[in-house]
Amino acid sequence: MISVYCVSLGCAKNRIDTEMILASFPDTARLVDSPERADLILINTCAFIADAKKESIQTILELSRYKGKVAVVGCLAERYYDEIKQEMPEIDCLIPIKDYGELQDYLSGLTGEKGFRKLDPLKRVLTTGEHSAYLRISDGCDNFCSFCAIPYIRGRFKSRPYAEIIEEARILRDKGVKEISLISQDTTVYGRDFPSRRPDIVDLLKELDGMGFYSIRLLYLYPSEISDGLIDLIASSKSIAHYFDIPVQCASDHLLHLMNRHGDAAQMRELFAKIRRKCPDAVLRTTLIAGFPGENEEDQKQTIEFLKSIRFDHMGCFTYSREEGTAGYSLPDQIPEKLKRARRDELMKLQSRICYEINKSHVGQKLEGMVVGKRGKGVYQIRTYLNAPDDIDGSFTFSSPVDHKEGDIVKVRVTGALVYDLMGEEVLA
Missing domain, CATH: 3.80.30.20 (tm_1862 like domain)
Structure with a gap:
């Protein structure tokens, strides 16, 4: 059984690649929440702009301090394959995007584990919650x-x-x-x-x-x-x-x-x-x-x-x-x-x-949305049509005496506003 720690940097398109890669792992593989506990550290990198490249390199250097094998995929690996191969010996396995069709062979050779599968766009391990x-x-x-x-x-x-x-x-x-x-x-x-x-x-x-x-x-x-x-x-x-x-x-x-x-x-x-x-x-x-x-x-x-x-x-x-x-x-x-x-x-x-x-x-308006998380006792986060996922548009929290779970559809009255965030309370029938 192999333990895997994963970091996905960059955009949502990169996140989908990460979810497909995770779904290609052997059934016996398990995700862990700490690099200290991982046999394999998977880093999906971004290389869109200078700050993204810097973050990717810093993440690789930081996580290479742990005992797990380090596999680097994504846009940085694609764009700077030769330079990284030469200048970053910390990386155990570097896989450019063009080689994703053979990714299972790379990872099997790196870990010695069997059971890695080809990437399948219809099979993903969702990292965005179940709803x-x-x-x-x-x-x-x-x-x-x-x-x-x-x-x-x-x-x-x-x-x-x-x-x-x-x-x-x-x-x-x-x-x-x-x-x-x-x-x-x-x-x-x-x-x-x-x-x-x-x-x-x-x-x-x-x-x-x-x-x-x-x-x-x-x-x-x-x-x-x-x-x-x-x-x-x-x-x-x-x-x-x-x-x-x-x-x-x-x-x-x-x-x-x-x-x-x-x-x-x-x-x-x-x-x-x-x-x-x-x-x-x-x-x-x-x-x-x-x-x-x-x-x-x-x-x-x-x-x-x-x-x-x-x-x-x-x-x-x-x-x-x-x-x-x-x-x-x-x-x-x-x-x-x-x-x-x-x-x-x-x-x-x-x-x-x-x-x-x-x-x-928006204060005073009633908006319907989906509960996407709990932020404290009786406090939840909702996503309405006003806000895209991943909090890129700020967050919207509301209070409620009801015990909600993620995926519940609720109606909320907006009671307060900050520069980027909204606050509210559930409208109960």
């Missing part, structure tokens, strides 16, 4: 944004077979999963690489919408690819969350061109206005990059005015990370780190005020 799961619908990306290394790490865009997605959704539903979040690098173009370009994301959503899930959420929508049909379907559905995760990166046409982004700021303004018209209760989330090469004060001003105008419910902002192999790496007028951070902080300060104002507007 919530991510559902991957494609991999790779064809956008080639000049700041992003994903196409070079994960390859070109490839839609997952429609029937396989539906089958996995059925498996998840039958296991008791009530909430699914659809993920990919670009969710909006699902099906574009099929011979007839169908089924597309709207077809897929319609099928999932009829399967009995409590909540279906879309993440990673590319602004120029969002169709009226997609907006209309989301707006009319009771189970598809009225939640639009649309990274815009910036609101300067000058920078959007340098970033190799499709569309312009005016088109994005019209998109968000259309979403508000068609779906008045829509939650809008976006992501920005501060300090892209060539960015000037006028670019920053345009993005600030955009934020004031659109008033996103949630926003993440990252400083530009200069990534080898991308078009942005060789651009002139690279921005000093201090100025990048200052511009990021300016954007986040504005957004925090907007978030607080929006959160205060």
Whole structure:
């Protein structure tokens, strides 16, 4: 019997890979909650930006101090295989993404254990609780944004077979999963690489919408690819969350061109206005990059005015990370780190005020959602359509005299608001 300690870094797509790897282990394997007790330490790494690479390397160095064999997989292993192989002897087994088809052979050779299986996308060990799961619908990306290394790490865009997605959704539903979040690098173009370009994301959503899930959420929508049909379907559905995760990166046409982004700021303004018209209760989330090469004060001003105008419910902002192999790496007028951070902080300060104002507007509202955890005696955490998983949009806690368990559906009155978090009390019949 082999004991396994696992760390999964980076995005939800990486998490799904981790869940598939865990499901490929021998039936006798057991997960442990401490690296001290592990025969095998599995680290799924991220290499999207500099901070992610740093975290991955620090995690490897920290966990290599223990007696367990160290296996490293994921984007860092894929992107820097030769360098890591040469410079990090602490790693016992390095497995790039392109070799996942032979992962069972790697791990069997490393541990001496038999019974490792090939990765199966329909078999996962959920790490998100028994009632919530991510559902991957494609991999790779064809956008080639000049700041992003994903196409070079994960390859070109490839839609997952429609029937396989539906089958996995059925498996998840039958296991008791009530909430699914659809993920990919670009969710909006699902099906574009099929011979007839169908089924597309709207077809897929319609099928999932009829399967009995409590909540279906879309993440990673590319602004120029969002169709009226997609907006209309989301707006009319009771189970598809009225939640639009649309990274815009910036609101300067000058920078959007340098970033190799499709569309312009005016088109994005019209998109968000259309979403508000068609779906008045829509939650809008976006992501920005501060300090892209060539960015000037006028670019920053345009993005600030955009934020004031659109008033996103949630926003993440990252400083530009200069990534080898991308078009942005060789651009002139690279921005000093201090100025990048200052511009990021300016954007986040504005957004925090907007978030607080929006959160205060929710006070007094009654919202339905799913219990996702207990936070103390009589205090629980709920997830409504306002918030995506993993607390990326803050948390929502509520008090109740009822003894709840995860997965319960409850109605809560919002009684208090912080910058990013909400508090409430259960509405009892």
